[in-house]
Amino acid sequence: MGRLIDLLPLNYSDAVVAIGAALLGIAAGALGVFAVLRQRSLVGDALAHAALPGVCVAFLATGAKDAATLLVGAACAGLVGALLMVAIERTGRVRPDAAIGVVLSSFFSLGIVLLTHIASTNDADQAGLDTYLFGQAAGLLERDLTVMAVLALVALAVVALAFRPLKTTLFDPSFAGAAGLPVRALEVFMTMLLIVAVVIGLRTVGAILMVAMLVVPAVAARQLCDRLALLIPLAAAIGAAVGVAGALIAARAEVPTGPVIVLVGVAVVAVAVLLAPGRGVLWRGRKLLRDRRRALVEGVLVELETTNDAGPPPTARELALASGRRRREVGRALASLDRAGMLARDGERLRLSAAGAAAARAALERRDLWSAWLEHGWRLDLPDAREPDPTDLRASLGDERADALRRLAAAGGGAAR
Amino acid sequence: MSDDLAIVLTAGLVATAAGLLGPFLVLRRVALMSDAVSHAVLPGIVAVYLLFGTRAPLPVIAGAACFAVLCVLGIDALRSTRLVASDAAIALVFPALFALGVLGVTEFASGAHLDLDATIYGEIAFAPFDTLTFGAVEVARSIVLLGAVVLANALLVALLWKELKATTFDPEFARTVGISPALLSRLLLVAVAVTAVAAFESVGAILVVTLLIVPAATAHLLCDRLPAMVVATLAIGWLSAIAGHAAALEADASIAGAMGLVAACCFALALLLSPRRGLLARALQRRRRRRAVRAALSAD
Numbered sequence: 024m025g026r027l028i029d030l031l032p033l034n035y036s037d038a039v040v041a042i043g044a045a046l047l048g049i050a051a052g053a054l055g056v057f058a059v060l061r062q063r064s065l066v067g068d069a070l071a072h073a074a075l076p077g078v079c080v081a082f083l084a085t086g087a088k089d090a091a092t093l094l095v096g097a098a099c100a101g102l103v104g105a106l107l108m109v110a111i112e113r114t115g116r117v118r119p120d121a122a123i124g125v126v127l128s129s130f131f132s133l134g135i136v137l138l139t140h141i142a143s144t145n146d147a148d149q150a151g152l153d154t155y156l157f158g159q160a161a162g163l164l165e166r167d168l169t170v171m172a173v174l175a176l177v178a179l180a181v182v183a184l185a186f187r188p189l190k191t192t193l194f195d196p197s198f199a200g201a202a203g204l205p206v207r208a209l210e211v212f213m214t215m216l217l218i219v220a221v222v223i224g225l226r227t228v229g230a231i232l233m234v235a236m237l238v239v240p241a242v243a244a245r246q247l248c249d250r251l252a253l254l255i256p257l258a259a260a261i262g263a264a265v266g267v268a269g270a271l272i273a274a275r276a277e278v279p280t281g282p283v284i285v286l287v288g289v290a291v292v293a294v295a296v297l298l299a300p301g302r303g304v305l306w307r308g309r310k311l312l313r314d315r316r317r318a319l320v321e322g323v324l325v326e327l328e329t330t331n332d333a334g335p336p337p338t339a340r341e342l343a344l345a346s347g348r349r350r351r352e353v354g355r356a357l358a359s360l361d362r363a364g365m366l367a368r369d370g371e372r373l374r375l376s377a378a379g380a381a382a383a384r385a386a387l388e389r390r391d392l393w394s395a396w397l398e399h400g401w402r403l404d405l406p407d408a409r410e411p412d413p414t415d416l417r418a419s420l421g422d423e424r425a426d427a428l429r430r431l432a433a434a435g436g437g438a439a440r
Numbered sequence: 441m442s443d444d445l446a447i448v449l450t451a452g453l454v455a456t457a458a459g460l461l462g463p464f465l466v467l468r469r470v471a472l473m474s475d476a477v478s479h480a481v482l483p484g485i486v487a488v489y490l491l492f493g494t495r496a497p498l499p500v501i502a503g504a505a506c507f508a509v510l511c512v513l514g515i516d517a518l519r520s521t522r523l524v525a526s527d528a529a530i531a532l533v534f535p536a537l538f539a540l541g542v543l544g545v546t547e548f549a550s551g552a553h554l555d556l557d558a559t560i561y562g563e564i565a566f567a568p569f570d571t572l573t574f575g576a577v578e579v580a581r582s583i584v585l586l587g588a589v590v591l592a593n594a595l596l597v598a599l600l601w602k603e604l605k606a607t608t609f610d611p612e613f614a615r616t617v618g619i620s621p622a623l624l625s626r627l628l629l630v631a632v633a634v635t636a637v638a639a640f641e642s643v644g645a646i647l648v649v650t651l652l653i654v655p656a657a658t659a660h661l662l663c664d665r666l667p668a669m670v671v672a673t674l675a676i677g678w679l680s681a682i683a684g685h686a687a688a689l690e691a692d693a694s695i696a697g698a699m700g701l702v703a704a705c706c707f708a709l710a711l712l713l714s715p716r717r718g719l720l721a722r723a724l725q726r727r728r729r730r731r732a733v734r735a736a737l738s739a740d
Contacts, residue, residue, distance in 0.1 A: 064531040065472055114661075116717045121657045124471040125707055128650035132700025135647070139694035157542060231479075232542075235535035238528050246523060279546055282539035289536040296523050304521050 037274045043163045044266030044284060047224045050175040052240030052262025053255045054220040057213040059241035060193055069127040071221045071233035073104030075134030078155050079141060090167050094222045101218035104130055158229030160280035171223045178219045190251050228281035239265060239288035246299035265291055321386050323356035327375055328383035336372040392416050392425060395432035402431060446568035446580045448685050451699055453586035454639040455651050455677025460593040461631055462656030463669045467608045474652045476534035477629050478636035478645050480511035482541030490548055497585050501637050508633030511537055564642040564695045582642055589638040596631055605666060643696035650700035654707050661710040661717050676706050
């Protein structure tokens with residue numbers, strides 16, 4: 024650990040804090056995935072709050088102030104809290120959210136009573152205890168880093184060893200039960216993993232903000248990948264990056280570390296939710312706009328083709344009137360048809376060029392194929408149960424089946440019955 | 441008014457204000473939203489202090505209510521992207537706001553009557569020293585403020601009783617008869633925010649949550665009818681105030697924390713001993729049933 028600290032281009036205390044934050048990010052990121060995917064994120068909040076009385080009881084029982092003893096206390100209290108939550112939920116009357124709330128606030132009340140009690144009885148030794156509330160990264164020692172690293176390594180190794188049963192239980196608990204896995208025990212085990220993460224993070228970000236460290240990396244990573252085996256390392260990496268960035272910013276600005284890490288993390292989630300390729304809010308918005316635009320252009324193209332058949336070529340205004348679209352929309356669609364070389368203008372009047380007419384016929388054929396699919400698609404023998412891609416039916420069905428579909432449509436609906 | 445009486449009254453009023461809202465939060469399964477909202481008021485208080493240099497109740501309540509609404513809207517916005525589950529949305533939004541508040545307190549407002557410990561445990565022991573005078577009567581400021589909040593909450597619950605009940609138990613029906621469940625939820629959470637701010641000085645951020653959730657959850661174990669549940673919640677709240685004060689003096693510990701602890705003990709007792717839903721009653725019932733089955737089988 025000492026060599027790692029020397030390697031970083033930071034002064035000693037900043038390096039310790041940065042490594043601590045990175046360890047926390049790795050552990051909380053990888054282990055928080057199990058809470059977020061089970062939709063039990065707030066259990067992490069309750070466990071983090073429950074750690075406070077554990078720290079106090081450990082202090083009262085041993086009189087020791089070293090981190091390891093206090094964290095063992097925190098872990099025990101977390102375990103008791105987790106079991107109580109399960110017990111309360113199993114009575115049936117109290118819903119999960121109330122059970123989490125009751126455990127969280129009861130343990131925290133106990134913690135505060137103990138904390139103030141300790142403060143009033145022996146004032147000299149207690150000075151460090153309330154740093155567990157908001158965290159105090161600056162108080163981390165090199166020895167603490169070793170403890171954190173060992174804990175994180177053990178937890179990650181166990182996750183790697185038990186990956187398959189954990190994954191099965193996570194995504195399909197009833198199948199896991201039917202397959203003979205000890206589902207209850209595995210669920211308690213996942214909660215224990217969370218406790219390990221909480222214990223690792225308690226000194227750095229504190230009990231109240233810990234939940235964000237569990238949730239941020241998992242939610243951000245979830246926007247970027249769909250496989251659990253990738254999700255866990257990705258979440259760990261995001262967690263580490265968030266931790267280090269937050270710690271460095273906090274050191275530079277000389278403000279408390281925990282809140283800065285949390286704010287950096289939430290900003291990362293916001294960016295991921297907005298920009299994630301394929302599913303982010305902005306990405307989906309852009310795709311929606313593009314699809315609308317394409318539908319508009321195709322609609323105007325087809326309308327030009329059909330009105331050209333009926334009479335003299337229309338003007339833009341007549342086209343808008345005939346199609347019931349707004350003039351501005353029609354204008355925009357015509358402009359983009361123009362750019363594609365599909366229009367042949369005849370003064371005010373509009374005609375399709377050869378390319379335009381071909382495109383319109385292709386569009387009409389696609390539409391016919393689609394209505395044929397809707398009406399007769401059930402008669403086709405498809406190789407698998409997946410729905411074909413509606414934007415390009417011919418390609419996804421294959422030419423042979425598409426032609427068969429056209430023949431069915433041409434033969435008329437009732438004939439085959 | 442003696443100091444102890446003032447403290448117990450303050451505590452009781454906090455419990456009353458919270459107890460009027462708690463049953464609805466627990467029954468609507470939004471107990472943890474109250475947790476989120478009461479954390480989210482912290483940056484509101486800090487922002488008002490930084491912008492206007494005041495801690496007067498009205499501007500602070502307005503600022504905090506803004507942040508509470510922001511918190512609820514933020515959670516709704518994240519949820520409506522369908523990229524983030526609602527529990528994760530809660531767990532993302534409120535720590536962010538609370539972190540903002542903590543930074544604000546430690547950086548800009550330290551030493552100015554706002555400090556971190558007070559945001560967690562409150563300063564109920566100081567309640568009797570800050571007084572207002574009405575004619576010849578001297579009353580603690582916190583009692584006046586909390587009395588007003590209790591009155592406001594009581595009015596809200598009394599005037600919207602039917603609507604709250606309908607949206608809590610049957611949101612679909614409420615929507616058909618033209619009551620918007622979402623609107624009432626927002627209203628309830630704004631009331632939670634106002635209560636949280638008013639109670640903030642006396643019991644701190646997290647203990648407001650205790651008083652919002654724990655007495656109501658306890659009452660839920662004991663009662664089947666809403667009016668009975670509200671009354672039971674208030675009774676448990678006052679019991680926690682009185683017993684908590686006594687216990688805190690005994691142990692020389694935080695009064696607010698002791699109140700929360702008494703409420704937690706009530707919950708534990710109810711969980712074990714509730715006549716119909718308690719763990720003990722259910723275990724006995726199971727045993728009786730098993731015995732009855734065995735008797736019926738051996739009779740065959």
